[in-house]
Amino acid sequence: MFWKKSPSTVLAGLLVIHLLAHVDRNMLLGFSPQIIADLNISNAQYGFLVGAVWVLSFGFMALFMGSLADRFSRTRVIAAGVLIWSACTWASGHAQSFEQMVVARFFVASGEAALVPAAVALLAELFSAKRRSSAMGVFFMGIPLGVGCSFLLAGTFGAEHGWRTTFYALGLIGVVIAVLLAFLKDDRSQLPPHERGAPFGQQMRSVLGTIHDRPALLLIIIGFVLVHMIFAGLAFTQLWLVKERGMDAAGIATRIGMLQLGFGALGSLVGGVIGDSLARKFRGSHASLMTLLVILCAAPMIAYRFAAPGSAIFYIGMCAGFFLPLALYGPVNAAIMSMVPQQTRSTVTGFTMLCINVFAVAIGNLAVGWAIDFLDAHGVQAPLTQVVLATDVIAISSALFFALAARASRSVPLTGSIVQGASQG
Structure with a gap:
């Protein structure tokens, strides 16, 4: 696992992925007027999309994905999450109704739930206790940077090409990242039982x-x-x-x-x-x-x-x-x-x-x-x-x-x- 020999590079990569996650997460906010008009949905339905749908999926899937990341390859869990949320971001651009957008955003949230639990544990492994807080701080800069970039992207690229094309582009970028991540080996199944996670209930x-x-x-x-x-x-x-x-x-x-x-x-x-x-x-x-x-x-x-x-x-x-x-x-x-x-x-x-x-x-x-x-x-x-x-x-x-x-x-x-x-x- 040669890639673990450069913790700073791993941190930079995880920051980019975290930033992308929050761009994808907040694009609905950046394009709210256009999406409400194009899908002919009410304000209440829009609120459901950005609120309840996300919480119901993201919160509970974070727990499940976290248990998988403790038991299996953390990089592959992250890669699977990026693939799921990126494919569903792309699918969001194809949504023609409220119901289709609900399904797409539900799985965007499910995919994004894999990132933080696996990434935090990975950073805790790569950085000593004396450097760990700084590493965590840099990683979580992805939250404000991603929120800011989502609105910036909506006002520039999105203003010229439209919200659907923006979702397509973001989905494609994420799929490419997911494929590259899948090649990073981090096999936890070979570790002794006391060093890796157990089945979910246990x-x-x-x-x-x-x-x-x-x-x-x-x-x-x-x-x-x-x-x-x-x-x-x-x-x-x-x-x-x-x-x-x-x-x-x-x-x-x-x-x-x-x-x-x-x-x-x-x-x-x-x-x-x-x-x-x-x-x-x-x-x-x-x-x-x-x-x-x-x-x-x-x-x-x-x-x-x-x-x-x-x-x-x-x-x-x-x-x-x-x-x-x-x-x-x-x-x-x-x-x-x-x-x-x-x-x-x-x-x-x-x-x-x-x-x-x-x-x-x-x-x-x-x-x-x-x-x-x-x-x-x-x-x-x-x-x-x-x-x-x-x-x-x-x-x-x-x-x-x-x-x-x-x-x-x-x-x-x-x-x-x-x-x-x-x-x-």
Whole structure:
């Protein structure tokens, strides 16, 4: 497996694939007016396409694909995922009805669910504990970069060639990448049973047992899920700025997009780097650093909700909200990888993604929308302000769980099998 001798090259390749995944994932957003008109679908149907369809497929398939990546070749699991999502991205361009688009997007999500669990475990294998957070941070830069590139692509290539041709091109690029990935050998079936994953049911019992036996791990996962409530609030931020803060819809949409792209990417990079350089200096390691990051961003995030639109405090707080969740991806994933046996790393990552998608994305967005409607129906003043502020408070409450995780982790040494998994890089 010669390709493992260059971890930085592997990281660069995984970043490109992650970026492509988020371009494919978000192209529906970039082409929303055209797709709604061409397929003659309602706003509710469009919301179902970008919301429930994705969560139902992606969240649960991440767990299953993660278990496969622990048991079999991680590169081949990623290759299969890229092939599935790319073929179905291409098929999305051929969709002529709502039902056809639902099927295509369901399998796009299923394919993309294979990437992160396998990639995170692979990076944990290739990079030592001293470099792991930085590697994770670079990999997760694919999220803001992919979101930004999807809108950029829609406004350039898509504006000239149309949404269908753009989907065809993206699908073709992904298929080529999948074929190349399939030639990278990573045969885990030859490893001793204690170094690779078990069948799904047995693997899940092992993962749940690990989480039960390591309180710090459970607390970090809970905190990480809570931080993602920032995204539930973000879904309604533009509406809040227009309806209750009097800002121009077109102008603020562009600024939100650019600031989210810039500070999200900066958060991934900075959080990953300081996760390696500073975490070791804290008694609670990565969990203490996560606590500090949340505390530092808390005040500007809250002040932003009350500041005058366009003021310095307003933009500092907005950028802090874009920075924080991405800044935690590197330290959180590095911490999780250090707490679990190597044969369960992908499955635990898939479990974390399932929790995020079910509780923060699906239930979180539904609860936020319901709360806004409820307060508005009862004549409460500025209902949007109160609800988006509540999502900030919930996200900031993650600091408590990270702090408890830091305290719990001080008394729990790393096991030998975990340390062995960090031998390279």
